[in-house]
Amino acid sequence: MADIWLPSLITDTPQAGFELAITLSRKGVRYTQSDPEVLKKLRPAYAEDADALIASSQVVAINFQTIAAANDYWRK
Amino acid sequence: MADIWLPSLITDTPQAGFELAITLSRKGVRYTQSDPEVLKKLRPAYAEDADALIASSQVVAINFQTIAAANDYWRK
Amino acid sequence: MADIWLPSLITDTPQAGFELAITLSRKGVRYTQSDPEVLKKLRPAYAEDADALIASSQVVAINFQTIAAANDYWRK
Amino acid sequence: MADIWLPSLITDTPQAGFELAITLSRKGVRYTQSDPEVLKKLRPAYAEDADALIASSQVVAINFQTIAAANDYWRK
Amino acid sequence: MADIWLPSLITDTPQAGFELAITLSRKGVRYTQSDPEVLKKLRPAYAEDADALIASSQVVAINFQTIAAANDYWRK
Amino acid sequence: MADIWLPSLITDTPQAGFELAITLSRKGVRYTQSDPEVLKKLRPAYAEDADALIASSQVVAINFQTIAAANDYWRK
Numbered sequence: 001m002a003d004i005w006l007p008s009l010i011t012d013t014p015q016a017g018f019e020l021a022i023t024l025s026r027k028g029v030r031y032t033q034s035d036p037e038v039l040k041k042l043r044p045a046y047a048e049d050a051d052a053l054i055a056s057s058q059v060v061a062i063n064f065q066t067i068a069a070a071n072d073y074w075r076k
Numbered sequence: 077m078a079d080i081w082l083p084s085l086i087t088d089t090p091q092a093g094f095e096l097a098i099t100l101s102r103k104g105v106r107y108t109q110s111d112p113e114v115l116k117k118l119r120p121a122y123a124e125d126a127d128a129l130i131a132s133s134q135v136v137a138i139n140f141q142t143i144a145a146a147n148d149y150w151r152k
Numbered sequence: 153m154a155d156i157w158l159p160s161l162i163t164d165t166p167q168a169g170f171e172l173a174i175t176l177s178r179k180g181v182r183y184t185q186s187d188p189e190v191l192k193k194l195r196p197a198y199a200e201d202a203d204a205l206i207a208s209s210q211v212v213a214i215n216f217q218t219i220a221a222a223n224d225y226w227r228k
Numbered sequence: 229m230a231d232i233w234l235p236s237l238i239t240d241t242p243q244a245g246f247e248l249a250i251t252l253s254r255k256g257v258r259y260t261q262s263d264p265e266v267l268k269k270l271r272p273a274y275a276e277d278a279d280a281l282i283a284s285s286q287v288v289a290i291n292f293q294t295i296a297a298a299n300d301y302w303r304k
Numbered sequence: 305m306a307d308i309w310l311p312s313l314i315t316d317t318p319q320a321g322f323e324l325a326i327t328l329s330r331k332g333v334r335y336t337q338s339d340p341e342v343l344k345k346l347r348p349a350y351a352e353d354a355d356a357l358i359a360s361s362q363v364v365a366i367n368f369q370t371i372a373a374a375n376d377y378w379r380k
Numbered sequence: 381m382a383d384i385w386l387p388s389l390i391t392d393t394p395q396a397g398f399e400l401a402i403t404l405s406r407k408g409v410r411y412t413q414s415d416p417e418v419l420k421k422l423r424p425a426y427a428e429d430a431d432a433l434i435a436s437s438q439v440v441a442i443n444f445q446t447i448a449a450a451n452d453y454w455r456k
Contacts, residue, residue, distance in 0.1 A: 006395040007394070007395070008454065009448065009453050013080075014082045014084060015081065015083070024441065026437075027398065028436065028440040031440070032427055032436045032437070042428065042429075046108075046430035046431075047108055047109045047114070050121050050122035050125075050128055051131065053105045053109055054122070055434045055435070056108045056434055057105045058438065059438045061100065062445065063444070065138065066448045066453075068085065068142045070454075073142075073145065074084065074085065074146075075086070089156075089158070090159070090160060091156060091157065094158055094179065124190055125194075126194045126198035126201070127203075129181045129184055129194070130181065132180065133177055133181045133211050134180075134210065134211045136183070137177065140176070140218060144161065144218045144221075145221070149222035150160065150222075165232075165234070166237050167232060167233065167234040171259075174256075199260055199261045200266055201270075202274035202277075202280055203279075203283065205257045205261055207283070208256065208257070209253055209257045210256075210283070210290065212259070213253065213287050213290040214290060217290065217293065220237065220298060221297070225294075226236065226298075241308075242312060242313050243308060243311070246310055246328070246331065247335075250332075250335050275337045276337070276342055276346070278353075278356055279356060279359065281333045281337055282333065282360055282363060284333070285336070285363050286332075289367045292328070293369065293370045296313065296374065302313065302374075303374065317384075318386045318388060319387070322386055322404070351413045351418070352422070354429075354432055355431075357409045357422070358409065358426070358432060358435045358436055358439060360409070361405055361409045361439050364408040364411070365404065365442040365446075366442060368404070369442065369445065372389065372446050372449075373449070377449065379450065
């Protein structure tokens with residue numbers, strides 16, 4: 001993973017921050033399972049499983065806490 | 077997802093903040109599974125499952141932490 | 153849900169804050185499953201299941217973090 | 229639950245704070261299931277189950293975050 | 305549990321803080337199940353179970369948040 | 381574990397911080413199961429299991445919160 005995929009936690013808008021939280025959540029998976037073939041095979045299993053979707057949404061929520069704090073909640 | 081659904085984390089009241097936390101939790105699911113037909117099919121399965129309801133409530137709680145902090149807990 | 157059930161996060165005592173955390177946790181469930189009949193049917197299943205009780209206690213703990221911070225931990 | 233069981237989050241030592249975190253975790257369970265007979269019946273099931281013990285330890289960890297912050301981490 | 309096992313959250317290094325987080329996580333388990341014979345019996349079951357290992361690592365991560373904050377992230 | 385593997389939480393970039401979060405998550409596992417043979421045997425089981433991958437990603441997210449705060453979110 002030599003390429004730069006996370007140059008900054010700062011985003012212009014809350015929505016861009018939420019999308020970055022999704023990127024972080026997916027990267028967390030990919031560092032453990034880097035084979036795109038395996039990931040592709042797993043995808044239908046969890047994208048149609050309510051428990052897995054809720055668990056994914058929880059990881060996004062945790063990463064969004066970090067990004068929102070980094071951006072001082074886009075208050076200004 | 078070109079439309080703007082999260083212009084700000086600021087809400088007028090704690091209750092509006094809690095409702096925004098619910099929106100964020102649902103969006104976290106929809107970024108993973110965007111097909112409304114699949115989501116509709118899954119809904120009865122988790123809306124009548126105690127574990128899934130508690131897990132959903134947990135994601136809401138995490139997102140509410142973020143929104144409450146953003147609003148300085150509506151202290152003023 | 154037009155009625156106001158969360159006018160403030162401020163409580164007089166830590167114990168009242170903990171009870172508000174329980175209210176928030178239950179509301180998180182009710183926004184997903186609003187039918188009181190279904191909720192009533194599910195209750196015995198999770199109130200007598202150790203895993204579900206621990207999971208519920210976890211949601212309360214997360215909401216209590218938010219409320220305790222809002223009240224500056226009732227330090228004064 | 230008219231009696232006062234949580235007058236303050238402040239404790240003299242980190243260890244007393246950790247023990248208060250355990251009290252909070254148990255209270256979170258008891259607000260959902262208040263029947264001592266049911267709780268007694270469930271206890272062996274989760275006290276001898278590794279997953280339930282780890283989950284309990286997680287709730288304690290979350291409550292300890294709150295109490296440690298309330299006590300400014302007993303730094304002074 | 306009359307003995308003092310947590311006199312302070314302050315450690316000299318991040319690594320010592322991480323090890324203290326592990327101690328806290330184990331103590332959280334022992335307050336629920338204090339019988340060393342039962343704990344010994346459970347150990348192989350979870351130490352060779354991927355889900356339990358990940359869950360344990362999560363409790364450590366939560367406790368490490370607390371200890372790292374207490375130490376101001378060992379910044380100085 | 382006499383060697384020093386965590387001298388600091390400070391990293392040059394957010395991405396290096398994310399990678400350190402992965403290291404912390406793995407260390408949390410290794411303190412519970414230190415036998416590399418067992419870990420090797422478990423790896424395929426969870427690296428091809430969607431739930432375990434999401435759970436791993438959650439631990440990384442929690443550790444990244446700590447590291448991001450330590451680095452003041454790499455704001456400067």
